[in-house]
Amino acid sequence: MMWRMLWRSIDRFSLQYFKYIINELRMIKVVDKHNRELVVDLLQSIVEIVTYGDRHDPSIFEYFMEYQVLAEFVRVLEISRNSRIEAPLLQYLSIMIQNMDSDQAIYYCLSNNYINSLITHQFEFDGGDLAPYYVSFLRAVSGKINKDTLCLLVKVHEDVVVSFPLYSEALKFAYHGEKMIQTAIRALTLNIYNVSDDTVHQFITSPPVSEYFSDLVLSLRRQCFHLDDLVNAAEETCTQETRKELLQETDKIVDDLYYFKDILCIGESRLSKIVTQNIVSLLLFPILLPLLQLIQRRGTCLSAITSLYVVSRLLQVVEGKKIVNIVASAILYPYMSSSMRNATEGATTNGISQANSLANQVHEMEEMLCPEPECAENFKRTYLLRNLSEYMPSNSHIVSFHCDDMHKERSGILSYIFSDNHSLILASLMLLLVLAESKDLDYHLAAMIGFPQTKTKMQKTSDFSVSMEVDGSIFGRHMPQILNALLKVLASQPPLSVLIQWHTGWFLRKLLVFQEKKLNGHDFHLFNTSYEQSRECLRKELDGCWFDYIPETLRNEWASCKKALEESSQLKDSFFALELACHQNTHSGITASALAWQAWLMQSRFSSLAISGRTYTSDLSSASFGSEVALGSGIPCKISFSKVGMRDIYVIPVARGISGKLLLVEKHPLHSKRGLVIAIAPLAGLRPKIDESHPTWLHLWIREFEPRFDASKTRDHHSNTSNPEADGRWTLGFPNAVACEAARLLVLEETSKQRSSVESLLSPLLQDSS
DSSP states (O other): HHHHHHOOOOOTHHHHHHHHHHHHHHHHOOTOOOHHHHHHHHHHHHHHHHHHHHOOOOHHHHHHHTHHHHHHHHHHHHHOSOOHHHHHHHHHHOOOOOOOOSHHHHHHSSTTHHHHHHEEEEEEEEEEEHHHHHHHHHHHTTOOOOTTTGGGSSEEEEEEEEOOOOHHHHHTTTTSHHHHHHEEEEEHHHHHSOOOOOOHHHHTOOOSTTTTHHHHHHHHHHHHHHHHHHHHHHHHOOHHHHHHHHHHHHHHHHHHHHHHHHHTTTTHHHHHHHHHHHHHIIIHHHHHHTTTTTTTTTSOOOOOOOOHHHHEEEEEEEEHHHHHHHHHHTTTTHHHHHHHHHHHHSHHHHHHHHHHHHHHHHHHHHHOOOHHHHHHHHHHHSSSTTTOOGGGGGSOOOOOOOOOOOTTOOOTTHHHTTTTOOHHHHOOOHHHHHHHHHHSOHHHHHHHHHGGGGHHHHTTTTTHHHHHHHHHHHHHHHHHHHHHHHHHHHTSOOOOOHHHHHHHHHHHHOOOOOHOOOOOOHHHHHHHHHHHHHHHHHHHHHHHHHHHHHHHHHHHHHHHHHHHHHHHHGGOTTTHHHHHHTTTOOOOOOHHHHHHHHHHHSSTTTTTHHSSSSOOOSOSSSOOOEEEEEEETTTEEEEEETHHHHHHHHEEEEEEEEEEEEEEEEOOOOTTTTTEEEEEESTTTTTOOSSSSTTTTTEEEEEOOSSSOOHHHHHHTTTTOOOTSSSSEEEESSSHHHHHHHHHHHHHHHHHHHHHHHHTTTTHHHHHOO
């Protein structure tokens, strides 16, 4: 041991010391708890020297290769006896592999089957913390593979990969309980998928290895059912904890969707096909078909709101031409037969083109769901598109047979758009919007939706398509009913939650711009009703403790609000649909900022406030803590502070425009008519009240200057009781009851001035809708 320390002190990165370390490791015949620390130290030194030699001393790495040092790591594992040497050994190997730069070093480490021997070693993962080290080692290896080195890790027989330990062993941890391990495995698989090796891709996409992809989709489907359970529970009792659980579960689902997206973005045809096929057959259609009432619903189906969310989120994240058009074809199924009939009866080139396009979408669904002929026949007989065959071109794979299904006026997606459930209305409209805005959507299918985003696309194709969009599309045909449904949501009594009002107003604005018409009759009455409701809510807010911040909130928030209104991508995260399901019966806790949003969405007169160019601040006076001010009309009184005791002061309420302050001023020691500000409170929310038992005491509630829009705290200011820990309170003592009453009236007078200034500024929002 002493000699070993001497070597360290001489040159621990020399070739001589490296040889010495290797010899010491070779002398180890068994690894147990007695020599474990020595072996760990030797392994660490080897890794440090090899990493150094790879970059600075070729002779060190040449010795590493010549004397098969990597084999010593394999041997140490084999001779260890309950020594817990595995974790540090894997850790040091990971560090060494990650830090290798030269192609020669990487090629050597992956050759001679040493890495495969380490990967396939029979580690004991039950209990303990070995799994993270093992997975980290696998990931480090995967980060060094390329088209030239991948072949070193696979076993090939007659040009066919028959074994790939790195991939196969990694998949055993695909559903590990620790999120970091799951993430590492997904990074590892993507590293492998990104290597353009035909034989490996064939191995990965062939059974039984390919079952990984179906297992992934089935796992995602189970998560969707768990999410559905949370949504159903939240409809009964909605709490902050419930929303947190919903967010966590949706985050897991979105993570899985992004993983699918990453795989599809690789662009390898076999990978894309098998992933898309599993997504469509095991997730999309089991959700879509019951949702659209194309097959009978069973007790194991997701609720409609969860189904709409999952499909929308999948389209937003995964995208892809095949998936987008398959979903659109399924949703538009009730309208496809009549559209194809119109197209073929038109006997025009455009009509035939549209019929062929729709037929291709049908064929795409066939191939995705059932690649085998017998499966395809069952699909045609059981699920979709039974009555389209007579309108198909002669080369279509769909055969003709009788269909007894009659599609009602409000079937499929329309059953949710015209639902009495406000969450379903908005969630189904969001799904159509996501489809319509997709760059991958077939323009003939886009014509059937007819959303504003598709109009330019239609105009670039043909006059026939434009005509079909306006007259025969979902929004072209049902626009009056859809507008009316949205207006009913806005005019609901009592008013629905801010979240529902916000998204409803957003959709309404988009549709009104698309329609290019004004409201009339009953719709105009509903529109005015919703405006009046928001106006009354705003008036009530003017009586609250934060009324002074309403103008500033409107001005500051308008920029982001306008951006959200103009850019649909601001609302592309359809998590709001689940929130609506939880909060649709919640009416309390509406804050000034949120109420302002309601007002914006109900009418257009707010724009004068937002663009007037006037600048308002919360403080127009120059007084601040320590300022010297004139005592003026200040009323003398006393106040007791916990740390400094009783103080003789003057109380001065000051209103300047929409700003208001209450100043506590102590007389200046040298100037009888001036004083120093020792405390400041917002004028709004003071609620001055004379103590019933002590008519010379004036109680004032003190709120914060900067609003946090905490619903519970805001409600406390309106209630008869208040939490003394949450709200501050000053008690001022006056010489007599007359002075106390005078101070109370002065505070109320200045507060009234401030409120009048706010009301004057908000007059465009508060005037009668007539």
